[in-house]
Structure formats: structure tokens, C-alpha cells
Amino acid sequence: MAAEFPPVPAGASHHLQADFVVVTPMFIGDGQQHAESVRPPSLKGALRFWWRALQWPRFLLEAGDPVRALSRLHAEEAALFGLAAGHDTQAGQSRICLRIVAQDVEQDTSAARSAPGYLMGMGLQERSAIRAGGRFTLALTARDGKRGLTDQQWRGVREALLAFGLLGGLGSRARRGLGSVSLRSLIGGECEVPEDRSGYAHTLRRMTEGLPVASAGLPPFTAFSLATRIDISLHAESPEVVLQQLDRQLQLYRGWGYHGRINGERAEQNFPGDHDDMLKVAGGGGARRVPERAVFGLPHNYRFSSGDKAEVESVLQGGRRASPLMMHVHQLASGECLGVQCLLPAQFLPPGAETVSFKGKPRGGKPVSSKLECESVDWQVIHRFLDRFPHRESLLAPSVRVDDGVRQ
Numbered sequence: 001m002a003a004e005f006p007p008v009p010a011g012a013s014h015h016l017q018a019d020f021v022v023v024t025p026m027f028i029g030d031g032q033q034h035a036e037s038v039r040p041p042s043l044k045g046a047l048r049f050w051w052r053a054l055q056w057p058r059f060l061l062e063a064g065d066p067v068r069a070l071s072r073l074h075a076e077e078a079a080l081f082g083l084a085a086g087h088d089t090q091a092g093q094s095r096i097c098l099r100i101v102a103q104d105v106e107q108d109t110s111a112a113r114s115a116p117g118y119l120m121g122m123g124l125q126e127r128s129a130i131r132a133g134g135r136f137t138l139a140l141t142a143r144d145g146k147r148g149l150t151d152q153q154w155r156g157v158r159e160a161l162l163a164f165g166l167l168g169g170l171g172s173r174a175r176r177g178l179g180s181v182s183l184r185s186l187i188g189g190e191c192e193v194p195e196d197r198s199g200y201a202h203t204l205r206r207m208t209e210g211l212p213v214a215s216a217g218l219p220p221f222t223a224f225s226l227a228t229r230i231d232i233s234l235h236a237e238s239p240e241v242v243l244q245q246l247d248r249q250l251q252l253y254r255g256w257g258y259h260g261r262i263n264g265e266r267a268e269q270n271f272p273g274d275h276d277d278m279l280k281v282a283g284g285g286g287a288r289r290v291p292e293r294a295v296f297g298l299p300h301n302y303r304f305s306s307g308d309k310a311e312v313e314s315v316l317q318g319g320r321r322a323s324p325l326m327m328h329v330h331q332l333a334s335g336e337c338l339g340v341q342c343l344l345p346a347q348f349l350p351p352g353a354e355t356v357s358f359k360g361k362p363r364g365g366k367p368v369s370s371k372l373e374c375e376s377v378d379w380q381v382i383h384r385f386l387d388r389f390p391h392r393e394s395l396l397a398p399s400v401r402v403d404d405g406v407r408q
Contacts, residue, residue, distance in 0.1 A: 014142035014154045016188040017101070018161060022136075023239045023331045025111035025129035026179035028171030035107055035128045035171075038136045040098050042170050047098070048081050049222075050168060051160035053344065056223035060214040070220060080153060095149060096157060097141040105134030116247030118255075119176040119327070129171075132239060135184075158189055159207060165193075166204055167230075167328050167342055175297075177243055177327040177339075184333065195333040197235065201395055204230065208396045216400045219346045222324060227345040227379070230396040233389040234339040239329045242339040246327055253385050254293055258305065282308035284368045287358040294356065295348070295377040297323030307363030315355040315371070321348065325382055340395075341386055348377045 028042055029035045055073060063069035082094035111129035112120065140157065142149040149157070165183025173179070186193050194200040211224055219225050236242045248263070256275050257267025269275070274291040281287050282304055291300060291312060298321040300312040313319030326342040349355075354375070360368045386392070 014149055014188075016140040016158060016161060016186065018138050018140075018165060018183055018187075018189075019185040020136055020138065020165060020181045021184055021331060022105065022130055022132055022134040023180040023182050023329050023337070024132050024169075024178050024243060025108060025115055026132075026134075026169070026171045026181075027111070027124050027127055027129045027173060028179060029127065035130045037105060038100060038103055038130070038134075038170065040100055043100070043138060044081060044094075044098050046164050046168055046170060047157070047160050048077065050163040051080070051156060052077065052221065053223045054159050054163060054211065055156055056219050056221075057212045057214045057225065060219075061212040066215075066217070066220055076153075080149070080157065095143050097139075097143060099139045099141075101137050101139045103134070103136035105136065106131045108132075115178060116243050118251040119243065119247045120173055120178065124172055127172075129178075162186075162189065162191065162203075162207060166200065166207075166330065167326065167340060169328060175323045175326045177246055177329050180239070180329040182331045193333075197232070197332065197336060197338065200330065200332065200338065201232065201393065204395050220350070222322065222344045222346050224344065225346075226400040227398045228396055229343040229383070229386065229398050230394075231341050231386055231389070232338050232393040232395060233341050233386065234391060236337050236339070237335070239331060239337050242329045242337050246339055249388055250385070253388060254296070278302045278310045278312075279304060279308070281358050281360040281368075281370070282306075282310035282362065284360050284362045284365060286368075286370045287356075287372050290356050290372055290374045290377070292378060292381050294321075294374070295379060295381050296325060297321050298356070309361040309363075311359045311361070313357050313359075314349060314353070315357055316349070316353050319357070325385075339389075343379075343382055343386065345379050349374055 027035065028038065052073065059073040060066060060069040063072055080095055107128050108131035109128045111131065112124050112127060140161065142154055162183070165181065169179040169181055171179035183193050191203060194203045208224065208230070213226070216226050218227060234242065234245055236245065251262055252265065252268055253270060255262050255267060256269055260267050271292055274293055277288055278291065282302060294300060294312065298312060298314045299319050302310040314321045324344050324346060326344065328340040328342065330338045330340055332338070354373055355371050356374045358370045358372070
């Protein structure tokens with residue numbers, strides 16, 4: 001449905017207007033999980049994420065150590081985007097006005113049945129989505145007066161908007177390519193919106209080449225660093241084909257299969273140790289080690305042909321550790337679609353919460369729980385997955401190897 005909104009107030013010194021297209025089904029919704037429209041809070045949350053990710057190298061370089069850098073970054077984020085009243089002494093209104101000035105989107109009640117099942121995961125089967133092909137227009141304006149933004153602050157906001165439009169998405173499973181958006185036009189920015197693959201690659205390289213060089217250590221949260229990797233892994237004529245190929249490769253790489261097959265193909269069974277250990281946990285035994293595939297994010301669920309099940313979670317509230325691998329389907333003005341993957345290594349679990357819980361659920365038996373410390377993860381597990389794509393194009397290669405010495 002099409003919707004028109006009041007115009008953005010004129011006269012602001014800092015103003016951006018960006019048009020986006022919804023490339024893949026977007027599982028975003030209101031309190032009842034009905035996907036009816038793109039809402040400003042979701043967009044502001046996405047901009048905050050990309051702003052933090054891009055600004056971390058600068059704050060770390062200026063502060064000199066991660067603790068001071070994190071404190072200053074949080075203060076700057078609060079000043080720009082605001083905090084909820086009563087949150088702390090910094091609570092206040094955002095210095096940026098974000099408005100959706102137009103959108104033309106439709107609800108799709110059958111999207112979950114057609115989306116790739118492995119990428120979609122659990123919990124979305126009964127939910128509606130915003131149909132691919134929808135459009136919306138976002139306007140960003142810096143407030144005037146004493147609370148106005150400096151040129152450097154506005155540049156950071158502009159870069160966050162660009163990163164969202166080239167790499168981002170909205171809604172559930174956005175890190176697995178669902179809810180991908182593509183920036184189609186930008187008024188008020190200093191760069192042109194890429195129309196073809198070479199332009200896309202050039203724009204992303206230019207954006208990341210300008211990031212300051214800071215410590216070789218991993219960030220305390222998902223952010224750009226010397227360990228970041230961005231690839232165009234594949235291209236196709238439609239977003240559906242890109243999603244299907246990403247789904248196929250991820251399932252073949254990570255899955256064990258049933259009777260040696262995955263969707264009719266020979267199962268590679270790349271992680272026999274994970275399979276054997278979790279089979280014991282599912283049967284009621286104790287965990288011996290954290291699965292290698294945990295580096296893709298938590299929780300992990302295992303189901304075996306015996307009917308036994310196992311769950312692996314973080315001890316953090318909600319049991320989650322978001323995936324450091326962000327899949328994005330980008331549709332260019334030419335119609336070509338790119339499968340882009342962005343790996344943002346960071347501390348896998350925060351200090352003091354480096355514990356993983358296991359719960360075995362034997363069929364017909366009582367659940368059995370255990371815990372292990374997650375001392376390290378192997379980031380090469382994800383790099384080996386990215387290396388599977390034979391026609392990949394590197395847009396940003398890691399300049400440090402995150403291995404046994406700097407795993408966390």
C-alpha cells in the first residue's frame with residue numbers, strides 16, 4: 001500500500017533523503033508481529049548499529065584504549081541518537097530527526113513458505129513479511145540551534161546511512177539475507193549511489209579505506225576492525241536465486257544431513273566432532289567442548305534421527321550471540337543481484353560471561369544441563385565457508401589473521 005507523509009521541515013543545514021527498495025522478504029512487525037510498514041524506530045536502530053560499527057576504529061584510535069573508547073562512543077551515540085528518559089543522566093532527545101516521508105509496501109502472508117528454510121531458521125513460519133519490491137523514502141535532518149551537529153558528526157551519520165543502504169537490512173534474520181534493502185537514490189550526500197557492480201565495489205572500498213587504523217585486537221562488539229572481511233560472493237539475475245545459493249552453501253557446509261544426504265545432495269559432514277559431541281549431549285551426556293560452529297552465533301539447536309535433541313546457548317540473557325557473518329542481497333539499478341557477505345569479528349562473549357550452556361533432551365527422558373567456558377572460537381571456520389564461493393570478489397580483506405593468538 002502507498003502512503004504519503006508530511007514534508008520534512010525546510011531550512012536545515014544538514015539534510016539527507018534516501019530512497020530504498022526492499023530486496024528480500026522483510027520479517028518486521030508491530031507488537032503482534034504483523035508486517036504492515038517500515039517504522040522509524042527500526043530504521044533508527046539500524047543506523048545506530050552501522051554508526052557504532054564504523055565509528056569504533058576512530059574512537060579507539062583517539063582514546064588509546066578500549067575502555068575509554070567504549071565510554072566515549074556510548075556518550076557520543078547518546079548525544080546523536082538520544083536515550084530513553086530515565087535511562088541515565090545522559091537521557092534526552094535525539095539531535096537527528098528521522099522521518100519516513102513515503103512508503104509503498106505490501107504485506108505477504110506466504111513469504112515464510114517460499115523463503116529458504118535453512119537461512120530462515122525457527123520461529124518465522126507463521127509470520128507475515130513485507131513483500132520484496134516495496135519501497136520507502138527516509139529523510140534525516142540535523143536539529144538546529146545549540147544542539148546542532150558538527151560536520152564530523154554529520155559525516156558519521158551519512159556514512160552509517162550509506163553502509164545500511166549497501167550492506168544492511170531490517171527485521172528478523174536480517175543477518176541471513178532476509179529483509180535486505182538497497183539504496184537507490186540519495187539527496188544531500190557526497191557520493192553517488194552505485195548503479196552497477198563496479199560502482200558498488202568502488203563505493204564500498206572507498207568507504208572502508210577511510211577507516212582509521214587502530215589496534216589489531218578484536219572490538220568489544222560487532223564493529224569494523226583490521227580483521228573485517230567483505231566479499232561479493234556471487235551474483236544472479238534475481239534475489240531469490242542469490243538467497244537459494246547462500247542457503248544451499250551454508251547448509252552443505254554446516255549440516256550433517258540424513259542418511260548422508262542434504263536436500264538430495266551428498267552431505268559433506270565437515271564437522272564430525274560437533275556431531276558426535278552433540279549426539280552424546282542429546283542423549284543425556286555432559287558436554288566436552290564448545291562446537292566449532294558456535295562461531296556462527298548462538299543458540300544452536302540439534303535434532304537427531306533418534307528423536308533426541310540438544311540446545312547450545314550463551315548464558316547471556318536470551319541465550320543469544322548474534323552472528324558475526326552478515327549476509328546481504330543487493331539489487332542494483334541494472335537488475336543484477338549480488339550476494340554480499342560481511343564478516344565482522346569481535347569478542348565472541350563479553351568478559352565475565354564467557355560461558356556456554358548445553359541442554360540435552362533425550363527422547364522420553366529428562367532434560368540434562370551442563371556448562372562450559374568458551375575460552376576461544378576459531379574464526380577460520382567462517383573464512384573457510386567464505387572461501388567456498390569460486391567467483392568471489394574481495395572488497396575488503398583482513399589485514400590481520402585472527403587465529404589462536406587473538407581468537408577472542
